[in-house]
Amino acid sequence: MGGLGTPELLIILAVIILLFGAAKLPELARGSGRALRIFKAETKGLMDDDDEKPVVGSAATTPAEKTQAQLELETRQRDLAARQAELDAEAEKLRRDNPA
Template structure:
């Protein structure tokens, strides 16, 4: 697909009619900023991927294992409480204590 001088002129004319000559510099400036931000984010994502791929797995320390066990116990208690509340809600004639 080759664009000749006539097609390029028509595109420029359409852009000028749509945006006006006063708003065109602001529009092009904001487009440039957006492209610069997008390019920086894409580079950051590639850097993150390469950093994660090259990082060795970190072994869990005793404090991390203790914290994980504590969180698992809290999750189990919350699940038990939710099951109790669901069972209570299905009983006929029980009023919500709230």
């Protein structure tokens, strides 16, 4: 671990306990764990996005495939817009029925 031995690690741990207090250590560890999980998920997502993008000029980027992807995207957008309209109508109905 970079030339850190047991005595050095114990000194670092003692300094951390003195700075944050023993009661704050579990909360600090939890927060650090969450931050690392989020960071890992985001970097994995970025790598997945890079893997999914076709290389320009390759055989996978024919105009027909671009058109198919655009059609799928437009269909999903229409479905989402319809669902949003349904939810807005339901919310408006609830507001009218329950004027608080």
